[in-house]
Amino acid sequence: MYILKGIITTALAILYSAATAQDSGVVFDQYQFNFGTVYEEEGSVYHIFMFRNDGNEAVSMAFANPSCKCITANFSKNKVMPGGTGEVEITFSPSGSMGETFRSVELVNSKNQLMGVLEITANVIPANRSIQERFYYSIADMVYASRMNIPFGYVYKGESITKSFYLANASSKNIEIKIETSNNQYLTVDYPHEIKPNDETPVNITYSAPSDNDFFATLVDTLYIYVNGNKTRMNATTKALFVKALDTTSLQPSMRTYPSAAECKEGKGEITIYNDGKADLEIYQVEIPPNVNTNLQAGILIKPNESFIVKISLKNREKATLNIFTNDTLRPYKELIFN
Numbered sequence: 001m002y003i004l005k006g007i008i009t010t011a012l013a014i015l016y017s018a019a020t021a022q023d024s025g026v027v028f029d030q031y032q033f034n035f036g037t038v039y040e041e042e043g044s045v046y047h048i049f050m051f052r053n054d055g056n057e058a059v060s061m062a063f064a065n066p067s068c069k070c071i072t073a074n075f076s077k078n079k080v081m082p083g084g085t086g087e088v089e090i091t092f093s094p095s096g097s098m099g100e101t102f103r104s105v106e107l108v109n110s111k112n113q114l115m116g117v118l119e120i121t122a123n124v125i126p127a128n129r130s131i132q133e134r135f136y137y138s139i140a141d142m143v144y145a146s147r148m149n150i151p152f153g154y155v156y157k158g159e160s161i162t163k164s165f166y167l168a169n170a171s172s173k174n175i176e177i178k179i180e181t182s183n184n185q186y187l188t189v190d191y192p193h194e195i196k197p198n199d200e201t202p203v204n205i206t207y208s209a210p211s212d213n214d215f216f217a218t219l220v221d222t223l224y225i226y227v228n229g230n231k232t233r234m235n236a237t238t239k240a241l242f243v244k245a246l247d248t249t250s251l252q253p254s255m256r257t258y259p260s261a262a263e264c265k266e267g268k269g270e271i272t273i274y275n276d277g278k279a280d281l282e283i284y285q286v287e288i289p290p291n292v293n294t295n296l297q298a299g300i301l302i303k304p305n306e307s308f309i310v311k312i313s314l315k316n317r318e319k320a321t322l323n324i325f326t327n328d329t330l331r332p333y334k335e336l337i338f339n
Contacts, residue, residue: 026059026115026116032118033090033121035092035120037125038122040094040095040126047120049087051085051115052083053083056082058080070092071093071104071105072091092120092122094124096134098135098146101121102121102151103121105118114330131144131169131198139225140230141171142169143167143171147165149236154241162206164202165236167195167200167203168199171197174196177192179223180224186210186219186240187205187207187219189206207238216242216284218241219238219241221238222235222237244332247329250278253278253282254275254277255275255334256274256275257273257274257336261337261338262339263339268312268313268314271310271336273302276304279304280302281326281328284325286322291315292315293313296322310322
């Protein structure tokens with residue numbers, strides 16, 4: 001088994017100075033780690049994230065919410081006293097993955113507070129197996145795709161991010177490929193127009209965010225794939241969140257919402273936004289569906305240790321989701337779900 005372990009060589013005081021404070025007072029030395037090139041046949045890799053308790057109370061980690069079964073978090077449930085340190089070992093199994101891969105895990109303490117969101121990336125080189133064994137999605141006869149959902153996460157102002165998925169031709173003849181997308185000026189797709197027999201090749205998807213600090217957006221796009229002029233059985237989907245990079249200081253807002261999803265009665269619902277941080281929480285932008293009336297709007301400030309009750313009414317009493325962008329450095333984007 002190939003094991004890749006992160007080695008921390010810098011003093012903790014320096015490591016934590018640039019990190020973001022959490023609701024619980026926990027600060028990690030880093031929130032992202034790139035494993036680089038990982039070979040599927042060599043097995044799992046892991047990295048250790050260090051953290052320090054900068055709060056005034058002892059904290060203990062309770063559970064983890066991984067984005068995929070391929071990622072696990074190992075940690076001690078013992079209490080970490082103020083000023084104390086701990087570690088979380090994140091293990092990634094590359095089995096079944098291919099190419100650029102993004103995974104995340106949310107860590108929650110015993111008070112059900114979010115302690116941090118840790119992210120890992122890797123360029124996975126698949127094992128030498130047949131196309132049918134390695135590719136999960138059959139999108140046309142003898143044509144396969146490595147994945148059909150490509151999440152981008154945050155794309156910061158003025159930044160471009162490229163992610164890929166693979167198409168493979170398991171047939172004995174050349175195939176022609178065409179991909180159509182919605183008319184999105186911030187999205188570009190580079191793909192092969194022909195794939196030879198028993199060959200596989202990447203489709204490169206790029207989101208480029210404008211440098212305008214007042215532009216926030218939730219972008220969800222569909223890639224329509226055609227093989228030899230015929231639309232395939234499945235479409236690829238992408239999602240990107242355009243946000244602006246936020247400076248981290250010792251005084252930060254910290255957003256918490258309750259409930260996680262509101263039950264609407266007679267077309268009305270409420271979700272409370274709490275600011276558990278030490279600075280004003282500002283609502284930068286709100287994406288409101290056309291079937292919703294709400295009191296939530298851009299420019300609202302929520303003072304530290306105060307809250308704001310979001311009230312909505314549904315015009316047709318269907319489900320609705322409000323997308324909000326804030327100056328919370330940990331989670332600048334949040335979905336408010338009303339059922």
